[in-house]
Amino acid sequence: MSTTPLLAEQLVDDPRVAEARKLIHAALDEQRAKLTGVKPADPARKQSYDATLEQFSQQRGGSLWYPYLGSGFGSGPFVELADGSVKYDMIAGIGVHFFGHSHPAFVDASLDAALTDTLMQGALQQNADSAKLTDSIIQLANASGAKLNHCYLTTSGAMANENAFKIAFQKASRDGKPADRMLAFQGTFCGRTLALSSMSDKPNNRVGLPHALKVDYVPFYDETDPEGSTKRSVDRLKEYLKRWPKHYAGFKFELIQGEGGFYPGTTDYFMALIEILKNEGVAVIADEIQTFCRTSRPFAFQHFGLDEHMDLVNVGKSTQVCFTLFTDEYKPQPGLIAQTFTGASSSIKAAQFVIDTFANGDLYERDGKEGKVMTLSNRFRGRIQAIAEKHPDWVSGPYGLGAMIAFQPFDGTIDDAKAVCTDLYENGVVGFLCGREKARVRFLPSVPALTDAHIDAVCDILEASLERVSKTRG
Ligand SMILES: Cc1ncc(COP(=O)(O)O)c(C=O)c1O
Known part of the structure; x- marks a missing residue:
């Protein structure tokens, strides 16, 4: 039996809503296209950014692990911070933003x-x-x-x-x-x-x-x-x-x-x-x-x-x-x-x-064909392994499985892992710690948003970070 559309359905299907959605997506695409690489903070924003961080830390009752306040925008693996910097987000809210930042489908979910x-x-x-x-x-x-x-x-x-x-x-x-x-x-x-x-x-x-x-x-x-x-x-x-x-x-x-x-x-x-x-x-x-x-x-x-x-x-x-x-x-x-x-x-x-x-989709194994999650994760792992083979004193790994990717900087002390996280962050890659006896740095990347070029860029930054930290260790 045919039914009369519900008021909720009529609202969603209203042509004005469809038009508004089209305009929002056009604006979104335009801004997303501008985020193509890591960017340092805007010096003109530094003072107010630092002041906000300081006040927020006080008011929440403790400082933040990273001096991180997002602007509310990003594109795939890139995230824009409120200080104007752009970083590769390899921790993605500790595994939350699997599809990357400002994904059109998530914008649609919010609009709906x-x-x-x-x-x-x-x-x-x-x-x-x-x-x-x-x-x-x-x-x-x-x-x-x-x-x-x-x-x-x-x-x-x-x-x-x-x-x-x-x-x-x-x-x-x-x-x-x-x-x-x-x-x-x-x-x-x-x-x-x-x-x-x-x-x-x-x-x-x-x-x-x-x-x-x-x-x-x-x-x-x-x-x-x-x-x-x-x-x-x-x-x-x-x-x-x-x-x-x-x-x-x-x-x-x-x-x-x-x-x-x-x-x-x-x-x-x-x-x-x-x-x-x-x-x-x-x-x-x-x-x-x-x-x-x-x-x-x-x-x-x-x-x-x-x-x-x-x-x-x-x-x-x-x-x-x-x-x-x-x-x-x-x-x-x-x-x-x-x-x-x-x-x-x-x-x-x-x-x-x-x-x-x-x-x-094609993210997971289907009819005997490997999914994109494992293919891209293995590529990521391969790049980390190559760094570890080249510089066994700097890093060991990769550890984990699939898109849970970790590596151990230097001797696996918490200080080493923190120093690498901090240097990575300052140079445009956000990762985080894990582990107990041995401290590791972990990535929970937004796999569907990653390309080979992103993986290469992140691993180049990682190699440079390890080199810098190696020079500052006692
Ligand atoms: C294995 C595992 N269980 C439970 C939790 C807790 O989840 P939530 O922080 O959303 O409460 C986490 C969070 O990191 C987790 O990794």
Whole structure:
């Protein structure tokens, strides 16, 4: 039966709106075309930029890691700062701006959202967009055998983790074995709520906080000792399960450690642990907040072929809206999860673009053909490897997997890594730190926006930075 267009549809289809959109895109294209390379700050802006930074630092209660205040404009990997400088953004909001800056589809998402009735969507009242997005995410997640038939939207990675852990605890209680402990890898990072600060393996994230969650840590895979490290992890897991029988709700997996230093595991390694967890009825939870979209497949669990073993999966960052996926078995009871905000209207529209592009484009492996994410990331890695081979005293690596790219400057001290980050920043490349015992510099590049020429330019700046820092070391 034909229906009368809704008022919302009539507004979107109004020719005046189409005309306005055309004009906005023409202006956007014109400005984007001007951003073609790194640029130093405008001296005339320095004084007011520094004053704003100083005031902002005071008012927020602590200084910023970088003296970074964006102008609100960029183009692909380039970002313009409020001091007039232009930089290559190789950290992209720690993995958020996967499609690069000022992407036309994200501008459209904001324009479309601007025409809707509310800025935010929530658990009680949400637009039909949320239902469509949820369905698209589930289809993407279940493309190769996972049974993650449910998806709950949320506003941060931390909330996605919180929701997953609550679901896992409640399931254990429903099964008559109320649990009070979680398992995770040494070096894990989960987010910054009170409970997650207890779980993240970063002591300085919990200075002065009460211990809110009981967590036991299993050592992660060591690629220099695959058999030995697998045995050590399996032994440790068995030891915990014996010491605390029926106490564990879940094991939180980071399939490639993020904040911990960009260490990937392997399918065999993960399966050795998963088999034990399945036998014990402990939930297998993949935290894909940093790994999502950065390997050969949209989900890292798909890259590692772990699809059918996933009980809960958390995603954030590049998706613009965060979410927790779970199987039928893990459906929570009413009242366990709900939120005033599940996402901004613009984020939900942008997320639809992200998920559709991942499902249909050439970014990921399809019909045996390697996707663009791995091809470009491997090229990036190749360039870093060439620098490391030429100057083994300056840098080792690359580390990580796919579009999680890291390298270790010099001896891997935190001072070395900070010095390289600072020099890179001053010379037009934004990266960031990761790692524990050994400090690394990481890049989470906006792969779909990258060209070979960008990669070469960034690596030339990196080589020059390493050389400069090498001269200033004692
Ligand atoms: C693996 C992992 N989990 C959770 C989080 C927390 O996400 P958010 O900062 O959006 O709360 C992060 C953030 O870096 C992460 O890398």
